[in-house]
Amino acid sequence: MAKASGKSFLGRFGVHIAVLFFVVLWTIPTLGILVSSLRDKDQIIASGWWNSFAGSVQTENGRLPPASAQQEKDGKFVIEGNLFEQPGAREIRAFGTRAVAPTEFEAGTVAELKDGATLQINADGSFVLASPTAFEGERGQRVYFAASAPARFTTENYEAVLFSEGIGRSFINSLTVTIPATVIPIMIAAFAAYALAWMRFPGRALIIATIIGLLVVPLQMALIPLLQLYNGVALFFGVPSKTYLGIWLAHTGFGLPFAIYLLRSYMAGLPRELMESARIDGASDFEIFVKIVLPLSFPVLASFAIFQFLWVWNDLLVAMVFLGSGADQLVLTGKLNALLGSRGGDWEILTTSAFVTIIVPLIVFFSLQRYFVRGLLAGSVKGG
Structure with missing residues (x-):
């Protein structure tokens, strides 16, 4: 019911x-x-x-001691020892003497070899190799075995990634790009959103329509014209084109339409009585914006900060175009992409790099998530 x-x-x-x-x-x-x-x-x-957490079973191989280690016991030539440096630390499940059948015999059983020789490998790693005739040769018998290993966790992967793989430098580069590229559009969009929501001036409706139209412009379509414009300005003033300033401006330009649209929708829904009361008390537009609108708009500012931070942090295309791909310029996503090509088989390096990549966005999101839904939904019903 x-x-x-x-x-x-x-x-x-x-x-x-x-x-x-x-x-x-x-x-x-x-x-x-x-x-x-x-x-x-x-x-x-x-x-x-x-x-x-339950450990794992790994197939390994090794060689038994050479013939010089044999001893004669009860009319047989015997080679004894332990496969592990620390006996009992691991458990052998099965063993074999051929690569095609590395687990042919269960641990503890006696395997028949050629020329009457026998081999017994126990679960604790101890072995007995016996033969009716003397062993010859400088190389020992090759053996294969499947041994269980206890769960082992280590921070060595993070040490290798942060200090040996260049991820640390790329991590700093990403922070250097992302933080200003998140703060700058928020500062600009907040002023623009207030003006479009509460100030009356000629061309206001046209500007709003233009901003809405820019929301659907694909980044890839605007990237090359923007790059040509930026390179022309950099050449005119005689400054390098591959700088942090360039990528900050690029991300600001791509993020402003959505930022202004989102912030204006929220600010337009604020109570009109607050604005009128402040104006009656003699407050200017700037004072109203700083003392009333900004504090009340924190949820939507936090919502856009999450969007912009995640977008810039995970970006690769804009960073490669405006910042470059040198060792000192590569951002975290670019470095991880390079590792996929050069260290594709080293899963410990790739998983560690991936987690280093997502840990900062997770921290940002969970720090601001209580404002996220409130900032997106507020102002969606009532508009100015």
């Missing part, structure tokens, strides 16, 4: 289930990247991250 609010219990329950489903759907891959980034590189190859 539907309640007065118009929402039945079944409907609200379905919404909660859907939200929970999408939360789990997005959380599981992130958790997998985090766990994999902390795992030992050999265990990443051997098993999936969901098995990381």
Whole structure:
């Protein structure tokens, strides 16, 4: 039975289930990247991250001691020892003497070799190689074995990524690009949004229509003309074209239409009585903007900051065009893309780099998420 609010219990329950489903759907891959980034590189190859806490079984190979280590016991020539430097630290499940059958025999069984020789490898790694005739040769018997390894987590992957792979420098480059490219459009758009929402001047409607039209202009279509304009200005003033200023201006230009549209919709929904009361008290437009509108607009400012920060942080195209691809200029997404080509088989490097890439956006989002929905929805019903 539907309640007065118009929402039945079944409907609200379905919404909660859907939200929970999408939360789990997005959380599981992130958790997998985090766990994999902390795992030992050999265990990443051997098993999936969901098995990381239960250990893994890895197939390895090695050589037994040479013939010089043999001893004669009870009429047989015997070579004894342990495959592990620390006996008992790992457990052998199976072993073999051929690469095509590395787990042919279970641990503890006696395997028959050629010329009457036998080999027994126990679970603790101890082995006994016996033969009725003396062993010859300087190289020992090659053996293969599948051994269980306890779960091992390490920070070595992060040390390698941040200090050896150049990710640290790219991380700083991304912060240098993203923070100003988020703050600058907010500052400009806030002033423009207030003017378009509460000030009357000729051409106001045309400017609003132009801003709405710019929302649908693809970035790729405007990128080359903008680059040519910027290079021409840089050449005219005799300054380098590949600078942080260039990419800040580029991201500001691409982010301003959405920022102005979002902020204006919010500011236009603020109570008109507040503005009129402030004007009666003698406040100027600048004082109204700074002391009344900006504090009340913090939710929408935070919402746009999340959008802009995520977009700039994850950007690769604009960064490559306006900043360059040199070692000192490469942003985090560019460095990760380079690692995919050069270190594609090193999963510990890739997962660690990926988590370093997403950790800052996660911090920004969860820091401002309480304002996110409120900032987007406020002003969507009432407009100025």
